[in-house]
Amino acid sequence: MGGLAFEQLTLGYGAAPAVQRLDCEIATGSLTAVVGPNGAGKSTLLKAAAGVLRPLAGRVRRASSGPDQIAYLPQQSDLDRSFPISVTDVVGMGLWREIGPFGWLSPRQKSRIKDAISAVGLDGFETRHVARLSGGQMQRVLFARLLLQDAPLILLDEPFTAIDMPTLADLLEIIRRWNSEERTVLVVLHDIDIVRAHFPETLLLARELVSHGPTERVLTAENQFRARQMCEACAGPPHVCGRSAA
């Protein structure tokens, strides 16, 4: 229900393509890490998958269409932490597609919000303002909101940056739960050890597809070296970017 396919996908901002002619299929219910060197186009790819960025060429095909079928957590969340809003209210936003701009919260929905907060280990923080949370706690809040969005396709961009170890373990547990519920999960990561330990599938990207498949087959030393070379070859202005490296 939450499958995803990229067809001859070219993405970019302005003239310089950040991702070129990507052909790849993400199976429904798979748990995939997106890895690659800096500037490989990982975040760009996730934006296109979320429908935030329009492709320059090619297309993104989703088994389930509609923006409410996707839960997307961008890398740099725009969330204004100085705004006087409580943990409960931020997590409750995850119910937007059920309640919309005007709907009341039913008692059942209120208890679901409470359950989501407790699922990310923030019991007792319900009324606390987000301004008074640590970075790790804030990330837990955002995961609780993702839980309530209840989407078949979940896209996370570097969700583990600057968080403590206990939070990392808890959030990985939630991702495993999504995987067991047959949701399709695509996560951009830079920590290769986490990928090897917890992600069965990997997509290695260096502006073009380097390799995609089971993690141990993708993350070979040879593949990673090739990805770095391809990115360095592409680091200059767009006209330098030859396809010879591929």
Add this chain to the structure above:
Amino acid sequence: MIWDLLIQPFADFGFMRRALLGCIAISVGATPVGVFLMLRRMSLTGDAMAHAILPGAAVGYLVSGLSLGAMTIGGLAAGMAVALLAGLVTRVTPVREDASLAAFYLISLAIGVLIVSTRGSNVDLMHVLFGTVLALNDAALFLLCTIASISLLTLAAMFRPLVLECVDPQYLRSVSALSGITHLVFLMLVVLNLVGGFHALGTLMAIGIMILPATAARFWVTGIGALIALSAVIGIVSSAVGLLLSYHFSLPSGPSIVLLAGFAYALSIVFGPVGGLVTRSLSRRIGQA
């Protein structure tokens, strides 16, 4: 004695009662909008919009004299035109919104002053710039109360998308198409309240009663509901005391009211429990001990 100072002016003079009612309407309608302007870090945008409505009001004045309706419609049109043009330029060029907004409001202000000074007298210019709170007629009061009602009802209806647009616009865009509309309706509320305010306090002062109570309230409470309620109260009290000061000491009333709100702000900076200077130095001392 206290009766003489505080109540007698309102009991004796109809124009004082009208002025008070008008100011209460502005306080109730405009301060919640000011709270959102502050929370969205758009306080100066409000200031720019206040200047931008001048040419519209001036054209309205040229067409039909000191007519309430014509000046209101003109002000609304000019304010929205500047907001939309600035938004458009930001979207199609790399210039940031604050710069294009500044450019458009300055152009607008110059056009306004030009129109008023070539066709009207200096007295008219003073009326538009500083308002006539002590000369509010029935129609003006009706307009101010209508604007306050529209403003409150609209805020209530769009409260959830508006809060979300402030807290996490990226998320709102990802789950709903309401983001653009929310922003537009909010800008319309800003312009509407400024246009209402300028009849009483003038274009230069209307923004004062919108922003100052909100920034003062921020030093006392944290919840959004509490912020809105407290800033409305600060607005009303500043209006009443400002009117009394202007009555007893023969001061111009618009600036008196805004200065009172400014005084409330200054007190809040020093004594407010949420980040005020006294609280900060106390907690630092406790931290050291």
